[in-house]
Amino acid sequence: MYRHIPDLLPYIEECLGLGWFTRNSILGSLHPWAFGSETAAVKEFALAAEKPVPHVLRPGEAPSLPWEEWSKWTWKDYYEDSRKLAKAFMHFGVEQFGSVTIFGFNAPEWALSAMAAMMCGGKFVGIYSTDTAEQVQYKVDHSNAAVMVVDSHAEFAATVAYIEELTCLNAIFCWGTFEPAVLKRKDGSECKVMSFKEALQLGESQGSDEALAQRMQAMRPGHAMGIIYTSGTTGQPKAVMIHHDSAVAQGAIGTLDNTGVLDGYPARIISYLPLSHIAGSLMDLLFPVYMAYTKNLHSTVYFARPYDLKEMTLAARLQFVRPTIFLGVPRVYEKMQARMMAVASTITGIKKSLATWAKGKGLEYCRNLQAGGSRSKPFMHTIAAGWAGGAQGAAPISRETLEYFGQLGMMIQNVYGMSESAGIATLCHKDFNEFGSVGQAPEGLEVKLFKTGEKGENIEVPRCAPGLKVVPEENQGEICFRGRHIMAGYMANPRFGEEHVKDITEKNASTIDQYGWLHSGDKGYMDTNGVVRITGRYKELIIGAGGENIAPVPVEEAIKKSAPALSNVMMVGDNRKYNVALVTLTAEGATGELPGTDKLAGVALEVNPAVKTISEAIKDPIWQKYIQDAINVANNDPNVCISNAWKIQKFAIVPRDFSIQTGRMVRAERNGRGRKEE
Known part of the structure; x- marks a missing residue:
C-alpha cells in the first residue's frame, strides 16, 4: 500500500543509518545543505509579516504596507533562529518527546516556535484563538508543556489565569507586547516570562549545540512532531499525534504531478487559516520546507493580519501577495462569493451584459474541464477570459460555489481529510476534477x-x-x-x-x-x-420517531442552494414526529469561529432591502417566505428527500450565527467531530 510514494526506498535505507534525519524528518528541509547552495538559503525569503500590525483605516479598508516595510526571514534566518529557540526551549526544560504550546494568531514566531519544538525532539501544540482560559489550562497541562509561546496580553492573561495548576510550565515567551515578570506559585516553583527576542539571545548565548545535535540525531520517523487538539461534542478534546513520517507522506502527495499542488511551487502563500489546525500547519509550515528540500523550490509565506477575516480585509492581503496556491475552508469561499455577488449586483448596463456573457463562457469551459468533459474551450472563450481571474484552492464546498469561481477561471480542487489523517486523504486531481465530490485517493494512500x-x-x-x-x-x-x-x-x-x-x-x-x-x-x-x-x-444521522435513518446534510445543502442568504442550516429530528430546521443568516463579522453581529451582510441585504438586521428578519414575513420557499424546494425534490420522513415541517431563525466561540458550531468541517444540538 505504500509502494507508490516517491523515494520510499531511500527513506528506508537512511532510516538504518545516520543520514535518516534529512529525509525522514520534515526538519531536514530547513538545514542549509538541503538547498544545494548556501546562496539560495541566504537570499531567498521564507517568512514575511507586517510588524507592527497596522490599524484598520476604516471599515473594510486596510491596505498592505509597502514591501520594504515588511519584516522578513531568509531560509537561513529561519533555520538559525529555529536552532536558537530550540536551545532556549531545552534550557527551560523541554525534554525529548516534550511539548511546547503556541498561543496566538499566525506569525513568523509561530512558525519558528513549531520548528524549534521539533528540532529539540519535542512537539508543537497549537492553542485555538477561541479557547477559554479553562481550555488553555487543560491543553497546556495535558501536553506536559514546559514552555509556552504567546502573542500578547489576551493570550498571556488566559494562560496565567490557571498558573497555579500549570506546575509543568517553566517559561512563557511573548512575541507581542508584554511585561517582564517571574510568576511564583504557592508551592515555590516559578515561571519565567520573557520576550521572544530575549529567548533567541538566551539560546544563542547559553544553549548547547552539542546537546541539540544529540536531540536531532535521536529523532525517528515515527516520533510525534505535533499535537492537534480536536474537540468532540462531549468531554475534553482529543490530542492527535502527528508524526514526522506522516508529514513526509503528505509532502510526497504534493510532489505527484496529477494533484496540481506542485504547480503552485515555488509558492507565495498567505497564512491566515489557524496554524493550530492541521490544514494551516500543513500548508504554511510543512509543505514549504518539504518542497524546498525535495524539489529545490523555495517559497515565501506571507502572514495575514489577525483581523483580516473578521474585518473582511483579507482581500487587501490577497491583492498584495497574489498567492500562487490558496487553501480555504468552505466558509472562506462562501464569504468571498457573497461579497463578490454583492459587488456584481451593483453593475448595470453594457458592463453587466459583458460580464454575464463572459461568465457564461467561463462556466461552459469550467464544466468541460470536469471529469468526462470535452476539455475544449467554447467559441470566443479567450476573449471572455479577459473578464475573469485565476486562482487555485482546496476545500470541501458546495457545487454552486465551485462553479461560481470556476466561471471566473478559478478552478478549485476539493480536498478531504481530517486531523487524524494528518491532512489529505482524498483530493480532486487537476486532470480529473469532479465538482460535488472529494476526489480520489492519491497514489500510495488507501481509501x-x-x-x-x-x-x-x-x-x-x-x-x-x-x-x-x-x-x-x-x-x-x-x-x-x-x-x-x-x-x-x-x-x-x-x-x-x-x-x-x-x-x-x-x-x-x-x-x-x-x-x-x-x-x-x-x-x-x-x-x-x-x-x-x-x-x-x-x-449525525437522525433517527426519526418511526426509526427512519435520515441524512441531514443533503437536505441542509439543498436549502442553502435555494436560499444563498442563509449562512447555516441545522436539521433536528432525533426521536421526533417531524423534522425542524434552525437557520442562521449571513451577518457581518461571522467567521465560523466568531458569531458576528446582528447586522445582515452581502446577499442577505437583498431579501428585503428594508430589513437590515437579524432581529428584524426574524419577524419579517418576506424573510419567512424566502426561507419557507427554499425548504419547499428541498422537500419536493425526490433526490434530496427520499421519503416524507426526510422533510422539514417547521423552521426558526437563530438570533446569532453558529460559532466556535459561542459553543454553537453545528459541525466542524469534516474533521471527525459529531453533531452538536443546542
Missing part, C-alpha cells in the same frame, strides 16, 4: 468504504456507477483510510489517571482498527472511477 459485520469485521461495500442521482444504501458505507499519513494515535497522559488512559485507549481502538484502517465516521460512496462523495456522518 475504502466499509460496513461493520456482526462480529465487528470490515465488509467492503461495492462501488457504484458514476453519475447516479440516488445511490442505493448497499453502495454506501463508512469512509476509511490507511497509509503512512495516519496519526500515531490519540495521546494519553498517565498523570491524568487510569480512567483517562483507559478512555483514550478505547478511543484509539475504535478509531484505528487492527488492520490499520482509520475510521472517519463519515458516510459516503465510491464510484467505479474511485471518486468519493460524502453523504453524511454516522454520528
Whole structure:
C-alpha cells in the first residue's frame, strides 16, 4: 500500500543509518545543505509579516504596507533562529518527546516556535484563538508543556489565569507586547516570562549545540512532531499525534504531478487559516520546507493580519501577495462569493451584459474541464477570459460555489481529510476534477468504504456507477483510510489517571482498527472511477420517531442552494414526529469561529432591502417566505428527500450565527467531530 510514494526506498535505507534525519524528518528541509547552495538559503525569503500590525483605516479598508516595510526571514534566518529557540526551549526544560504550546494568531514566531519544538525532539501544540482560559489550562497541562509561546496580553492573561495548576510550565515567551515578570506559585516553583527576542539571545548565548545535535540525531520517523487538539461534542478534546513520517507522506502527495499542488511551487502563500489546525500547519509550515528540500523550490509565506477575516480585509492581503496556491475552508469561499455577488449586483448596463456573457463562457469551459468533459474551450472563450481571474484552492464546498469561481477561471480542487489523517486523504486531481465530490485517493494512500459485520469485521461495500442521482444504501458505507499519513494515535497522559488512559485507549481502538484502517465516521460512496462523495456522518444521522435513518446534510445543502442568504442550516429530528430546521443568516463579522453581529451582510441585504438586521428578519414575513420557499424546494425534490420522513415541517431563525466561540458550531468541517444540538 505504500509502494507508490516517491523515494520510499531511500527513506528506508537512511532510516538504518545516520543520514535518516534529512529525509525522514520534515526538519531536514530547513538545514542549509538541503538547498544545494548556501546562496539560495541566504537570499531567498521564507517568512514575511507586517510588524507592527497596522490599524484598520476604516471599515473594510486596510491596505498592505509597502514591501520594504515588511519584516522578513531568509531560509537561513529561519533555520538559525529555529536552532536558537530550540536551545532556549531545552534550557527551560523541554525534554525529548516534550511539548511546547503556541498561543496566538499566525506569525513568523509561530512558525519558528513549531520548528524549534521539533528540532529539540519535542512537539508543537497549537492553542485555538477561541479557547477559554479553562481550555488553555487543560491543553497546556495535558501536553506536559514546559514552555509556552504567546502573542500578547489576551493570550498571556488566559494562560496565567490557571498558573497555579500549570506546575509543568517553566517559561512563557511573548512575541507581542508584554511585561517582564517571574510568576511564583504557592508551592515555590516559578515561571519565567520573557520576550521572544530575549529567548533567541538566551539560546544563542547559553544553549548547547552539542546537546541539540544529540536531540536531532535521536529523532525517528515515527516520533510525534505535533499535537492537534480536536474537540468532540462531549468531554475534553482529543490530542492527535502527528508524526514526522506522516508529514513526509503528505509532502510526497504534493510532489505527484496529477494533484496540481506542485504547480503552485515555488509558492507565495498567505497564512491566515489557524496554524493550530492541521490544514494551516500543513500548508504554511510543512509543505514549504518539504518542497524546498525535495524539489529545490523555495517559497515565501506571507502572514495575514489577525483581523483580516473578521474585518473582511483579507482581500487587501490577497491583492498584495497574489498567492500562487490558496487553501480555504468552505466558509472562506462562501464569504468571498457573497461579497463578490454583492459587488456584481451593483453593475448595470453594457458592463453587466459583458460580464454575464463572459461568465457564461467561463462556466461552459469550467464544466468541460470536469471529469468526462470535452476539455475544449467554447467559441470566443479567450476573449471572455479577459473578464475573469485565476486562482487555485482546496476545500470541501458546495457545487454552486465551485462553479461560481470556476466561471471566473478559478478552478478549485476539493480536498478531504481530517486531523487524524494528518491532512489529505482524498483530493480532486487537476486532470480529473469532479465538482460535488472529494476526489480520489492519491497514489500510495488507501481509501475504502466499509460496513461493520456482526462480529465487528470490515465488509467492503461495492462501488457504484458514476453519475447516479440516488445511490442505493448497499453502495454506501463508512469512509476509511490507511497509509503512512495516519496519526500515531490519540495521546494519553498517565498523570491524568487510569480512567483517562483507559478512555483514550478505547478511543484509539475504535478509531484505528487492527488492520490499520482509520475510521472517519463519515458516510459516503465510491464510484467505479474511485471518486468519493460524502453523504453524511454516522454520528449525525437522525433517527426519526418511526426509526427512519435520515441524512441531514443533503437536505441542509439543498436549502442553502435555494436560499444563498442563509449562512447555516441545522436539521433536528432525533426521536421526533417531524423534522425542524434552525437557520442562521449571513451577518457581518461571522467567521465560523466568531458569531458576528446582528447586522445582515452581502446577499442577505437583498431579501428585503428594508430589513437590515437579524432581529428584524426574524419577524419579517418576506424573510419567512424566502426561507419557507427554499425548504419547499428541498422537500419536493425526490433526490434530496427520499421519503416524507426526510422533510422539514417547521423552521426558526437563530438570533446569532453558529460559532466556535459561542459553543454553537453545528459541525466542524469534516474533521471527525459529531453533531452538536443546542
